[in-house]
Amino acid sequence: xxxxxxxxxxxxxxxxxxxxxxxxxxxxxxxxxxxxxxxxxxxxxxxxxxxxxxxxxxxx
Numbered sequence: 001x002x003x004x005x006x007x008x009x010x011x012x013x014x015x016x017x018x019x020x021x022x023x024x025x026x027x028x029x030x031x032x033x034x035x036x037x038x039x040x041x042x043x044x045x046x047x048x049x050x051x052x053x054x055x056x057x058x059x060x
Contacts, residue, residue: 003046010042011035 011034018034021027 006045007042011038012037
């Protein structure tokens, strides 16, 4: 479920950013580019989340 929610929020935030940045730059809204960037962003977040250690890290 967390992967689905990560993909959903990545899509929502990237679509919003794509729309706002396109409006400022006076560029046409490109839905497919937003989907590609959202999938890449979601995969990055998932991989970073899986790479982090779980639990408390001991100080040496």
